[in-house]
Amino acid sequence: MPEVAGASGKDRLSSRFLRDWLLPQWKWFGLGTVFAAITAVCAWGYSQILSNATDWMKDGDQRIFTVAPMVIIALVLLRAPAMYWQTQCNNRGVQNAVVNLQGALFGGLIEGDFARLQSKASGEYVSQFANDMVLIREAALRVATNLAKSTLTILAAVVFMLMTDWMLTLVLLVVYPIAFAPVVQLGNRVRKNSKRSQEQAGELTSVLNEAFQGARTVKAFGLEGYQKKRAEHGFAERARLYMKVLRAKALVDPFLEMIGGLALAGLFAFAGWRAMSGDLTVGGLVGIIVAIGVASPEIRALGTLNAVVNEGLAAAARIYALLDEKRKVADKPGAAVMGRARGEVAFDDVSFGYGTDDVVLRGLSFKAEPGQTVAIVGPSGAGKSTVFSLLMRLYEARGGAVTLDGQDVRDVTLASLRGNIALVSQDAFLFDATLRENIALGRSGASEDEIRAAAKAAACDFIETVPGGWAAMAGEGGRNLSGGQRQRIALARALVSDAPVLLLDEATSALDSESEARIQQALAGLAGKRTIIVVAHRLATVRRADRIFVMENGVVAEAGSHDELLAKAGVYARMIQHQLT
Ligand SMILES: Nc1ncnc2c1ncn2[C@@H]1O[C@H](COP(=O)(O)OP(=O)(O)O)[C@@H](O)[C@H]1O
Ligand SMILES: [Mg+2]
Incomplete structure (x- = not known):
């Protein structure tokens, strides 16, 4: 499986993913961004009104009773629904993208080489559908939410701060990015560990599938203990690998907490000095603290974004590896369409x-x-x-x-x-559909009479006697039937095909x-x-x-x-x- 090679490979992967899956949903993300802009403007409004209100209070201005509460209520009434709708729009865009991606992945696998489907334990693909899609969904959602809402909110806060005290703001702008470098490194570690963790998750799914599907053999040979040992080993290994991912993730928040604390301490020292020299009013300081308060969760979200996106990209890389693999057995360019063969x-x-x-x-x-x-x-x-x-x-x-x-x-x-060609394979595989459907799948458009005739030729009279008759479900792989019954249904299916x-x-x-x-x-x-x-x-x-x-x-x-x-x-x-x- 190709590794996401270096920064440029990652960029290429990201832009490819954006173009293939997220861009087609641009209407949802565009609408989400509009709502995000509204929340950002409201955040700016909070800082401004609280700054003014503080000064009004100090000066005994009447507007503290009238204008301030009205504006705050208006801001809340605007911001709360905007937050809801921006989340909803982004969710919709991401869900649509994931549905399309799942369809493409499944199509790529089922239409691709038989050898590839045979070569891996079925659990590995099943778990890829479950786990990789969660990672991608999470990453795409975070990108959609954070890129619009967080950056705009931070931008609004910075603009307000610049207008209130540009010198203080410049100091903050220099210090913050320097402190962020280690967070990026943590993100890379998460990605590396998550890849191995995903692979192992697939192996575990296979072990579980096998144990449940082979239940008869497990019971007959008293292999419960053996299977338990295998599964428990898998669980422990899964936990160990996942702990590595979680540890790297767990480090991110405390790290950001520390940066925030230090910044606050520095802020007070610096702001105190600015206030004493008369360059900053109390209202101004309150406004800046509110602005930092509003922007901080967004900065933290951006800090963890890198790690989440890296996990999503690792999942995308695994999916692209499957989608990009060239088919070995495929139609030649200009391959002839064969009519009905004589059968030589x-x-x-x-x-x-x-x-x-x-x-x-x-x-x-x-x-x-x-x-x-x-x-x-x-x-x-x-x-x-x-x-x-x-x-x-x-x-x-x-x-x-x-x-x-x-x-x-x-x-x-x-x-x-x-x-x-019609085939009755050695495993006489049936789908978990009705017996009638299992036969009818031999040829689309087969008439009821043709289906009945094929069933009769294949000695399928038992259908009349099983509970449910023609509408009885075959069970997974056909397990509701005996081996001989399965073979006869499979034969009828092949006979329906002419x-x-x-x-x-x-x-x-x-x-x-x-x-x-x-x-x-x-x-x-x-x-x-x-x-x-x-x-x-x-x-x-x-x-x-x-x-x-x-x-x-x-x-x-x-x-x-x-x-x-x-x-x-x-x-x-x-x-x-x-x-x-
Ligand atoms: N998917 C596979 N991958 C690797 N080896 C296989 C695979 N399928 C069959 N074989 C091997 O090919 C040989 C022939 O298998 P097969 O055609 O199923 O035999 P038969 O049907 O005559 O019993 C066997 O040695 C088997 O181990
Ligand atoms: Mg054989």
Whole structure:
């Protein structure tokens, strides 16, 4: 992940963030600034009226009873609503920006490379959504509020002070900035610590997710203690890292407190001297103290602003790192849009590995003619699921060519390629939606009749008997259903799609033999109309395939029909022998 390099990198990041996300909300921030200006003018008014009132009191002027209370009430009535509306406008602008940013981040991830989604524990992205967005929201809100309200209020106070006693004001203006340098340094420390803290937060989310999702295994093996230890270690580590952030943050306020105290002491000494020499009235001094009082919280807010903004920028850098990462699997410029394929699938001398030096496929070749049913068999870990991933171009082959209807999968758009393929994946994943929706997702616009027909072909009669029927929720990942029920819904989803190529990855492995037989019958009905590639271990599933490819060590070791392969008495024959005995 690229570090926010130096001051210029940070500036570039800030201006990019402003342009991309905050600038589009300029109307809200502009309106907020108008209200901020009103509060600042009122702050100036406070100093002025209190200064005057003090002198009126000293001189026994009647206006202390009439003008002073009226003006103060008017100022309050103006300033209070202005404060409210400036906060509301800024909040709205920032919330809009964050919603847009979340949309962009999620879109970037879900539309981006499959490999990237696979490479990280899901918790890391989930926690990025939670934590980074909080940091960004906080920083943007502080920038919007402080830049307008604080600077304008401070400016108003300074103008008033200059008009009252310019010499005193100049002294204050010189001393304050010098005292602020260490605060900036503290801010940098916060940023550094917060980065590590965020990364660890993601790891912790993964640990928690895993413990809850794997609850069955945890309970069955009595692993509660083991999981507790892992989680507690994570909690402690989180607290330790977070303490570092908090410590740096905690130092900021006392530091500012100290500066304020020293300034006040100096002020009295200096102002006393000015008053004695007659250059400053009592009213003037009161006015200056009020001005400092009004400006101080704003100065303190500006002092901590740096730290908060740095945290926000660190979060923005993490998000930009994801948004900017170039997609490895993407449409080529001018990629052809593939129409409905006939369904000829071919692998020609394909080699592939997931990492840089592992080899899963080493020169794999096979071909499925349109309308054929083809089976791929082989030991688990042989690379069967990988073949499907390459055909859908979730990953790209390292060497050789993967083709559909003779077209290299890299030369056509991803959408048109995948639109020609329906998959039942090994995990038979269901969404937490109704059973009906889970099937209907196979093809948008599928009619009710088509959905029912697909469910029937996939032996989904159990839908009628589960509580809720078609409207029953599948649960997260489909956990409200049994493994075999999940597989049948997933199969129905693939059948609703009328894609010419149907990929079944151990899609019936959890089924009873009766359901399986019904599904085989339905698939037989598709023979000649769709190219079906089946990965399976069971003899009953494999034997009626037109052609069987046996994978071993990353290549096709044997190919032929069931009878031909049996006659060969090779790997396939041995595998079948094991099942029969
Ligand atoms: N996402 C992945 N990252 C790294 N290695 C993987 C990944 N998926 C699969 N593999 C490895 O690739 C090999 C083939 O896996 P797979 O195609 O799933 O086998 P099969 O489906 O034949 O059981 C295995 O050795 C497996 O460990
Ligand atoms: Mg597999």
